[in-house]
Structure formats: C-alpha cells, structure tokens
Amino acid sequence: MKLWLVLHLLGVLLMAGNIITAAFWKIRADLAGNPVVIHQAAKNVMIADYAFTIPGLVMIIVSGGAMASESGVTWTGINWLSLSLILLSVTGIIWLAILIPLQRKMIRSSADSIMTGTISAEYRRASRQWAIYGVAATFLPIIILYLMVMKGF
Secondary structure (H helix, E strand, O other): OHHHHHHHHHHHHHHHHHHHHHHHHHHHHHHHOOHHHHHHHHHHHHHHHHHHHHHHHHHHHHHHHHHHHHHOOOOOOOOHHHHHHHHHHHHHHHHHHHHHHHHHHHHHHHHHHHHHOOOOHHHHHHHHHHHHHHHHHHHHHHHHHHHHHHOOO
C-alpha cells in the first residue's frame, strides 16, 4: 500500500504541478507580447502535457485504483471516491475535447504571428478560451485533491 501511495502522490505532483506551472509560463509569454516567445510557450505547454500531465494521470488512476481495491472502498454510490472519479472524468473531457484542440490552434496561429510580427486575433481568441476552460480544468482537480485528503464531504 505504501508504494501505491508514493506513486499516487508522485502522480498528483506531476499532474497538478504541470497544469499550474504551464498556465503560469503561458500567461507570462502572452504578457511579453513577443510572437516568438508566445509560440515557444504554446509548444512547450503541449510538450509538458505529454511529458508530465499524462504520465501523472496514469499514475493517479493506476495507484488510486489499486489503493481503493486494497482498502475495500466501495466503487458504487455517491462517496468521495465516486465524486472524485466523476470530477476527474469531467476534467479529462475538458482537456481532450477543448484544451488540446485549443493548444494546437494556439501553436498554429502563434507560428503565423511570427511571420507577421504581430499577435493574431485568432491566437488571442484561442488563448482567451484556453484560459477560461483551463481554469475549470485546474479547479476541478483541486476539488478532487480536497476530497482525497478529507475522504468525505
């Protein structure tokens, strides 16, 4: 059980740490207003998601499932575990259906912005939407973290 807990916490650190720091660096790049910096940040956010968020998520799901099974926590009914899984699913849907396509759009439009030397309206629109949905995709895991620590509501 201790190994699963260590893997679970490592997964949480990878995922939560990346979603928070990626937003920080992207916002900083946007504020700089330099198309080259913005493009690099947009690409690096996507790379970091594949390098940290996805492995962290896999670690969370595998270790969390193992710990829940070992501890005898029920997977049915409304409890801290089922609510956490629902919120994690919603986060995943936001990430897969909205944030990744927006990140790809930001990479494409920021590359075009390098050619023109100005940040395009398309990039600004995608960036604004990314920020809005990103807040939701960041806030939900914070609720999940609370539920996991408190083990109830």
